[in-house]
Amino acid sequence: MKAILTKLRPSKRLVVILAAAFAVSAASGAAAVYVGRDKLAAHLAEPSASGLECTMLRTVKLDHRGQRWIRMHVKTESAGGPDRVRTALRVVGALAKKEKADLYQVVVLDAAGPQERAAVRGAAIGAEVLFAPGPQSVKGMDEPFRASYNDGAANPDGMFHGKAVSLGLDEVRAIMAKMDDHSLCIDPAAAEAEGAEGPATPEASEHPAEAAEGHGGH
Structure with a gap:
């Protein structure tokens, strides 16, 4: 053994x-x-290809000289400029699938930014997208998209003081082609907002290009 x-x-x-x-x-x-x-x-x-979760602040539907314009203001938590503009592009695409219009405008604000519609301009805007399915019919729109974002971070008051960065049409198309989410923002007041759409306001006379310049994003 x-x-x-x-x-x-x-x-x-x-x-x-x-x-x-x-x-x-x-x-x-x-x-x-x-x-x-x-x-x-x-x-x-990694940043989401479709942008960020957002909350809808308001939607304004206008009748401008026989054209239908839809403007939407949304808010996101602290985010970088590229994420904000991806969010705006996602929302404008989802909005265009949901409702027919000649011009769509989505403006992204910081969660701490202003609530009043009149204050949504200049440094309050973190990103903005204008989309015209038929740009030749909308004065001032020579291409289907005009997209831009502020490359600065929001301060405690939700204001952006960085440089405005504009995206080319090829960049916009490339971003949208990579999206795997096509949802709108969360609407906290959906129940009350339903059927509460009022008559067009004096804003209906605004020119899209003039509105964009007033926002300071272009």
Whole structure:
């Protein structure tokens, strides 16, 4: 019996080789788990191709010289300019699928920004998109899209004091082609807003290009 056990006993050299092999295997496994976690964290940190969750502040529907214009103001939590303009592009696309109009305008404000419609201009605007399905019929729109964002961060009052960045039509199309979400913003007052649309206001006389210039985003 003793002789059999002696024969089965591994040599010191074999023990060293096996121990090294197990060590390398364990290290590789740990590295794989670590790299896997890094990739997951990086994926979660990537910006959404469709922008951010947003809250609708108001929608204004106007009749301007026989044309239908829809203007929507939405809010997002603290976000970078590219995320804000992606949000605006997503919303304008969803809005165009839901309702027919000659001109759509989506303005993104910071959550801490102004509530009053008259104050939605200049530094209050974090991003803005104008979309005209038939641009030739809307004076001042030579292309279907006009998209821009402020590259600054919002201050505590929800105002942006960075530089305005405009997107080209090819950039807009590339962004929209990558979107996997086409939802509108959350409407906290949907129940009350339903059927509460009022008559057109004096704003109906605004020219889209003039409105954009007044906002300071173009």
